[in-house]
Structure formats: C-alpha cells, structure tokens
Amino acid sequence: MTDTFSATAVLLAQAAGGDQRAWDALVEQHSRLLWAVARSYRLDQADAADVVQTTWLRLVEHLSRIEDPSRLVGWLVTTTRRECLRVLRRSGRERLVSADDGALDLVDETVEPLDTRLINDERNAELWRAFGRLPERCQRLLRIAVAMPKAYDEVSAVLGMPVGSIGPTRARCLARLRTLVDGTGLADGADTGARP
Amino acid sequence: MTGIGEEELFERLRLVTDEVDPMPEMVLVNARAAFGLRRLDAELAELVRDSAEEERGGLIAVRGEGDARLISFETGAIAVELQITERGSLRDLVAQISGVDVGGAEVETPTSRYPTMLEDTLVSVDGVPAGHLRIHVHTAQGRDLVTSWVRV
Numbered sequence: 001m002t003d004t005f006s007a008t009a010v011l012l013a014q015a016a017g018g019d020q021r022a023w024d025a026l027v028e029q030h031s032r033l034l035w036a037v038a039r040s041y042r043l044d045q046a047d048a049a050d051v052v053q054t055t056w057l058r059l060v061e062h063l064s065r066i067e068d069p070s071r072l073v074g075w076l077v078t079t080t081r082r083e084c085l086r087v088l089r090r091s092g093r094e095r096l097v098s099a100d101d102g103a104l105d106l107v108d109e110t111v112e113p114l115d116t117r118l119i120n121d122e123r124n125a126e127l128w129r130a131f132g133r134l135p136e137r138c139q140r141l142l143r144i145a146v147a148m149p150k151a152y153d154e155v156s157a158v159l160g161m162p163v164g165s166i167g168p169t170r171a172r173c174l175a176r177l178r179t180l181v182d183g184t185g186l187a188d189g190a191d192t193g194a195r196p
Numbered sequence: 197m198t199g200i201g202e203e204e205l206f207e208r209l210r211l212v213t214d215e216v217d218p219m220p221e222m223v224l225v226n227a228r229a230a231f232g233l234r235r236l237d238a239e240l241a242e243l244v245r246d247s248a249e250e251e252r253g254g255l256i257a258v259r260g261e262g263d264a265r266l267i268s269f270e271t272g273a274i275a276v277e278l279q280i281t282e283r284g285s286l287r288d289l290v291a292q293i294s295g296v297d298v299g300g301a302e303v304e305t306p307t308s309r310y311p312t313m314l315e316d317t318l319v320s321v322d323g324v325p326a327g328h329l330r331i332h333v334h335t336a337q338g339r340d341l342v343t344s345w346v347r348v
Contacts, residue, residue, distance in 0.1 A: 020231055027227040035219040049223050050327070050347055056227040057306075057328060057345040060234045083347070090248045124212045131209060146210040174202040181205065 009069035016063045027056065030073060034080045036147035037158055040140035041084040051083040077154045130180035138173035145170055226306070233306060238332065238340035241269035241276050246346070269331075269343040276331060276341075280348045287329075287348050288322040297336035304342075305329050 014022030034055055038048035058079050059066075066072060131139065137159060144155050155170075156163040200208075245268040269276040274295035281288040289303060294317060301319040303310040306328055312319040319331070329348060333341040 015231070020228075023231040024228050027224060031224055031227055032219055035223060036213075039217055045220065049220060049226070052223050053226050053230065053306075053328065054345060054347050056230040057233065060230050061240055061344060063234065064236075086246065086249055087347075124208065124215070127205075127208055128212050128216055131212075142206075142209060143213065146206070146213050171202065174206055177209070178200070178202055178205055 008072055012063070012066055012069045012072060016066075026059075026072075030076055031056075033073070033144065033148045033151065033154065034076060036143045037077055037080045038084055040143035040158070041081075041088065042136075043084060043087060047087050051080060051087060054083045055079045073151070073154055074157050077157050081158050127177075127181060130177055130183075133180055134173065134177055138169075138176060141166070141170060142173055142177070229306065233304075235332075235340070235342050238342040239271055239274075241271040241274060241341055241343045243344040243346060244268050244270045265348065267346055267348075271341065274341065276333070276343055278331065278343070278346075282326075283323075285326050286323045287326055288320075289324060289329075290318060290320045291331055293317050293319065293333055296333070296339075296341070299334045299336040299338075301331055301333045303329050304332050 008026075011022045011026050015026060031052060034052045035048060038051045043051060055076055059076065066075065131142070134142070141155055141159060144151060144158060148154065152163050152166045155161070155166050159166075161169065245266075247266040263282075265280045265282075267278045267280065269278070272295070274293070277292040277294075279290045279292075289312075291301070291312075293301070298314060298317060298319065300314055301312045303312060303321050303324055305325065309332075310321050310324050312321040319333075326348060328345050330345045331343045333343075335341065
C-alpha cells in the first residue's frame with residue numbers, strides 16, 4: 001500500500017512538473033476504475049466517456065494543488081461520482097441514484113436490456129443477466145470491486161457507506177448474485193455443462 | 197448446493213465485465229491529451245455553482261427546450277457567470293465577467309477555440325458544439341484567467 005502511495009506521489013510530482021509520461025501512467029492506472037464508476041451509474045458509453053474525461057481535465061487543473069497524494073484515487077472517484085450525478089440530474093434520471101435506502105435485498109425489476117450478444121459462453125451470458133437483476137447498489141459495488149478489488153476506500157466514497165461495511169456488503173451481494181445464478185441452473189457447472 | 201464459490205463467481209464476473217463492457221480506447225487517448233490543455237500561466241476560476249445540480253424543493257427541475265443553465269466560477273474577487281442555452285447539439289453562451297476589466301475572451305474546447313463578442317462585461321458566442329469547454333479571459337491588465345472545465 002505504502003509503495004503504491006509513494007509511487008503515486010512520485011508520478012503526481014513528475015506530472016505537476018510537466019512530465020507527460022508520468023501523466024500517462026496515472027491515466028493508465030486509474031481510468032478503468034473511473035470507467036467502472038461511471039458505468040455503475042448506468043451512464044451510457046458516451047456519457048461515461050465524457051464524465052471520465054471531465055475528471056481528468058479537473059485533475060490537470062488541480063495538478064499542482066493535490067496536497068495528499070495518498071488520497072488521489074479517492075479524489076478521482078469522488079470527482080467522477082459528482083459528474084455522474086450532474087449528468088443524471090440534468091437528464092432527470094436522478095431517482096435512480098436517490099433510491100439508495102440500503103435496499104440491498106430488492107431485486108431490480110427495472111433493469112435495462114443488457115447486451116449479451118457479445119458473450120460467446122452461454123454461462124457467462126447467464127451470469128451477466130443475473131448481475132443485471134441485482135439491486136443497483138450491489139451492481140455498483142461489484143462493478144467497482146471488479147475494477148479494483150482492494151479499493152474499499154473508493155467503494156466507500158462512491159456508495160457513501162462506511163469502509164467497515166464494504167466487505168460484508170460485498171459478500172452479501174455476491175451471495176445474492178449466486179442465488180440468482182443458481183436459479184438459472186448455471187451454477188451446476190460441470191454437471192449440466194452439456195445442456196442441449 | 198452444487199453452486200460455485202462466491203470468489204469464483206467474483207472472478208468470472210470480472211472476466212465477463214471486461215468482455216461485455218471494455219473501456220473504449222478513446223477514453224485513454226483523450227485522457228492523455230488532457231495534459232496538453234494545462235495552463236500554468238492562467239489563474240483558475242473554480243466552479244462554484246451549477247444550476248444543473250440544484251434541486252427545487254426536493255423535486256428535479258423539469259427541463260424544457262430553451263431553458264438556460266447557469267454556471268458560476270470564482271477566483272478571489274473575480275466572478276464569471278456563464279449562461280448556456282441548448283440548441284440541438286449546439287450551445288449558445290453568454291458570460292458576465294465581474295471584478296476585473298476584460299480585454300477579451302475566447303471559449304476553448306479540448307480541440308478548438310471560439311472567439312467571443314465582447315460588450316462591456318459581457319462576452320458571448322453562439323453555436324459552440326456540446327461537450328467540454330472553458331472560458332479563457334484576457335484581462336485589460338494583461339493577466340490570463342481560465343474557468344474550470346464544464347461539460348455542456
């Protein structure tokens with residue numbers, strides 16, 4: 001952890017000094033997480049790309065003023081989240097976000113159609129469909145968790161949830177996902193691998 | 197239960213996510229290019245208020261065609277009040293700049309610049325494409341000022 005933080009501090013200092021390669025390294029390290037955050041708010045690809053770009057433009061503006069490099073990722077994630085909310089408010093989709101009352105057990109029945117055409121493996125397509133039926137907060141948590149498995153602090157920032165509850169909530173969301181997957185027969189794995 | 201373990205499920209979810217929703221390469225290309233837009237010589241006016249973020253009595257303001265969005269930027273005693281009107285995929289902009297004598301201003305997008313009309317403390321330009329932009333103000337005293345980037 002400390003090594004990661006000090007490496008980030010070095011990259012930030014180099015970028016602040018005008019080093020494009022250091023900047024590129026920061027971009028490459030963190031863009032995937034920011035993409036996951038934006039997509040977890042159900043922004044379409046174009047909006048998600050714009051939101052991630054807004055975040056990087058903001059960092060360029062503030063490059064010389066980041067006082068605590070160890071908080072860079074949290075800053076990036078928080079900035080991305082704020083931009084997502086701005087887009088949602090602007091398009092009148094805010095209730096998708098505000099209906100957050102910790103309703104982790106409610107299956108989301110308002111799912112958007114998921115594009116599973118790209119998935120060759122039928123078991124993976126089933127998994128993706130099951131994922132789409134998870135409550136929105138579970139989807140958000142898992143999207144960010146798969147982009148950055150150890151990012152409990154960042155998940156906490158995005159979900160407005162205490163860090164200590166991320167682990168248990170993640171486990172609960174995965175259990176929920178497994179239940180949905182089990183309902184499809186998918187989880188029988190090898191036993192039914194040769195389904196007709 | 198013959199089901200797979202949750203950590204295995206997590207790993208499969210990671211693979212499926214990469215497969216179904218990979219980050220477009222353009223996101224990285226644009227993010228790298230953002231570095232070239234840094235202005236060390238210009239003072240930054242920070243975004244302090246955006247009508248697109250405001251709620252009215254807990255209800256979401258309903259947006260209609262032609263509604264203007266108001267965004268405020270400040271640095272010290274200088275304030276920029278930007279009014280944006282949507283016209284399809286184009287934006288008409290008017291900005292009131294106070295606290296400083298304005299010598300001129302342009303609207304910058306990540307790839308272009310648009311000259312503005314200056315009238316006293318008002319600058320305006322019509323037909324800027326929707327997307328990211330900032331206002332670059334040249335003060336009469338020769339200082340440069342840029343607003344924070346906004347997506348409009």
